[in-house]
Amino acid sequence: MGWRTIIEPFRIHSVEPLRLTTEEQRRQALRDTGFNLFGLRAEDVLIDLLTDSGTGAMSSEQWAGIQRGDESYAGSPSWFRFRDAVQELFPFEHVIPTHQGRAAEKILFSVLGGPGKVVPNNTHFDTTRANVEASGAEAVDLVIAEGLDPASTHPFKGNMDTARLAALLEARADDVPVVFVTITNNSGGGQPVSLANLREVRAVCDRFGVPLFLDACRFAENAWFVREREDGQHDRDVADIVREMASLADGMTMSAKKDPLANIGGWLAVRDDTLAEQCRNLLILTEGFPTYGGLAGRDLEAIAQGLREAVDHDYLRYRIRSTAYLGDGLAQGGIPVVQPIGGHAVYIDARSLLPHIPPLQYPGQALAVELYATGGIRACEIGTVMFGRRPDGTEQPAALDLVRLAVPRRTYTQSHIDYVIEVCHDVASRAGQLPGYRIVEQPASLRHFTARFEPLERNVKP
Numbered sequence: 001m002g003w004r005t006i007i008e009p010f011r012i013h014s015v016e017p018l019r020l021t022t023e024e025q026r027r028q029a030l031r032d033t034g035f036n037l038f039g040l041r042a043e044d045v046l047i048d049l050l051t052d053s054g055t056g057a058m059s060s061e062q063w064a065g066i067q068r069g070d071e072s073y074a075g076s077p078s079w080f081r082f083r084d085a086v087q088e089l090f091p092f093e094h095v096i097p098t099h100q101g102r103a104a105e106k107i108l109f110s111v112l113g114g115p116g117k118v119v120p121n122n123t124h125f126d127t128t129r130a131n132v133e134a135s136g137a138e139a140v141d142l143v144i145a146e147g148l149d150p151a152s153t154h155p156f157k158g159n160m161d162t163a164r165l166a167a168l169l170e171a172r173a174d175d176v177p178v179v180f181v182t183i184t185n186n187s188g189g190g191q192p193v194s195l196a197n198l199r200e201v202r203a204v205c206d207r208f209g210v211p212l213f214l215d216a217c218r219f220a221e222n223a224w225f226v227r228e229r230e231d232g233q234h235d236r237d238v239a240d241i242v243r244e245m246a247s248l249a250d251g252m253t254m255s256a257k258k259d260p261l262a263n264i265g266g267w268l269a270v271r272d273d274t275l276a277e278q279c280r281n282l283l284i285l286t287e288g289f290p291t292y293g294g295l296a297g298r299d300l301e302a303i304a305q306g307l308r309e310a311v312d313h314d315y316l317r318y319r320i321r322s323t324a325y326l327g328d329g330l331a332q333g334g335i336p337v338v339q340p341i342g343g344h345a346v347y348i349d350a351r352s353l354l355p356h357i358p359p360l361q362y363p364g365q366a367l368a369v370e371l372y373a374t375g376g377i378r379a380c381e382i383g384t385v386m387f388g389r390r391p392d393g394t395e396q397p398a399a400l401d402l403v404r405l406a407v408p409r410r411t412y413t414q415s416h417i418d419y420v421i422e423v424c425h426d427v428a429s430r431a432g433q434l435p436g437y438r439i440v441e442q443p444a445s446l447r448h449f450t451a452r453f454e455p456l457e458r459n460v461k462p
C-alpha cells in the first residue's frame with residue numbers, strides 16, 4: 001500500500017474492441033436520435049458511462065458459474081447457491097429472485113402501494129419513483145439538506161432527514177406502508193448512508209410501527225464508505241457491515257446489475273411471511289417460479305459468485321479510488337462536481353457549469369450531448385429531464401441538474417479515464433457557448449428514455 005498509482009486488482013483475459021467515430025458522424029447520430037443519448041447505437045459510443053448497471057466485466061469464476069448453471073425449472077442447485085449467497089450478506093427469511101431491480105419494485109409496490117399511500121425514501125431512483133407512482137401512491141424524498149448541496153463535503157450525504165421523516169409519520173403513519181433508504185443514494189450523487197443514520201431511521205420506523213426497506217443496489221460501496229468514514233468502523237470486514245445494515249431492515253429490493261457484478265438479475269427479500277406470499281403470487285404472474293424468478297440458472301450462479309467478489313476489500317479499494325480519480329481529475333481543472341465523489345459515478349453540476357441555461361432548458365442534457373459530440377463519451381442527465389415532469393404533466397426544475405458519469409465495474413482502464421478527463425475539460429472550456437434544449441416529443445412517464453429534443457438558438461454568454 002502507499003503507492004500513488006491505482007492498480008486494477010485483475011488482469012484482462014478477453015477484450016472488446018472499441019470503434020472510433022468522427023465528430024461529424026456523432027453529430028449526425030445525435031440529430032437522428034433527437035439528441036437523446038439512449039437512442040444511440042452502442043457501437044457509436046467510445047466510452048460508455050451511461051450507467052454502471054449490468055455493464056461491468058464478469059470474472060473468470062463468474063463465467064465458470066455460467067457454465068455450471070443448472071436450468072431445472074424448480075429447485076435447481078443454482079437457485080440454492082444464489083439464495084445462500086444472498087442470505088450470507090442479507091439474512092432475510094424470504095429471497096425472491098427477479099429479472100432486475102425494477103421488477104422487485106413493481107411487485108412490492110403492487111402489494112404495498114396504492115392511492116392515498118405515501119412512500120418516503122432518502123431519494124427515489126427514477127424507476128422506484130415511477131413504480132410507487134404507478135401504484136397511485138406518492139413518492140417523497142427526505143434526504144438531509146447537505147444531500148442537496150453539491151458543494152457540501154458531508155461524509156454521508158445520502159442520510160435520511162430523520163426529523164422530517166418523523167414529522168411525516170406523525171401526520172400520516174397510517175398512509176405509509178414502508179420507509180425506504182437507498183444505499184448509496186444514486187439520484188443524490190452516489191452518496192453513502194451511515195450506519196448511525198440507518199439506526200436512527202430504524203428507531204423512527206419502530207416508533208410508528210412502519211417497516212424499513214433498503215434499496216440496496218450499491219450496498220458494498222456504501223459499506224466501504226462506512227468503513228472508511230464512520231467512527232469505530234475502520235477495522236471491520238465489509239461483509240460484516242453489510243450484515244449489520246441488513247439487520248436494521250425488514251426487507252430489500254435489489255438490482256444484481258450493480259454491486260453484485262452481474263449483467264442481469266435482481267431480487268426482493270423480506271422477513272414477513274404474509275408479505276412474501278403476496279409477492280410470490282405476483283412473481284409467478286410476471287417473472288416465473290419462485291426458484292428462478294425472471295432468471296436462468298446460469299444468471300443465478302453469476303450473481304452468487306459476484307456477491308462474494310463485491311465485498312472483497314482489494315476490489316472495493318480500487319473501485320472507490322478509481323471513481324475518485326475521475327472526480328478529482330475533473331475538479332482539479334475547475335469543473336464543478338458533486339462532492340465528495342460518489343462510489344459508482346461522478347456527477348457534474350451542470351446547472352453551475354452552464355449558468356446561462358435555465359433548468360427548463362435542460363443544462364444537463366446540453367452538457368451530455370456535447371460530451372458525446374466532442375469525444376464519443378456517453379453520460380446520463382440526472383436532472384430536470386429525468387425528474388422535472390410531475391404526474392399531472394406540469395414541469396418544474398428538479399432539485400439539481402447533474403450529468404452522471406457512471407463507471408462500469410472492472411471495465412475501463414486508467415487511460416480510458418484520462419481521456420474522459422481530457423474531453424470534459426475541453427467541453428468545459430467552451431461551456432458558455434453550449435445551447436439549451438427544448439423537448440419536441442415525450443411519453444407520459446420516464447420521459448428521459450425516449451423524449452426527442454431540439455437545440456435552442458445559441459445562447460452565447462456576453
Ligand code: F0G
Nearest residue numbers: 051053100101102125127186215217255
Ligand atoms: N434502485 C436504484 C438505486 C438504481 O440505481 C436502479 C437502477 C434501480 C433501483 C433499478 O434497478 O435497473 O435493475 O431495474 N439504476 C440504473 C442506473 C438503471 O443507471 O442507475 P434495475
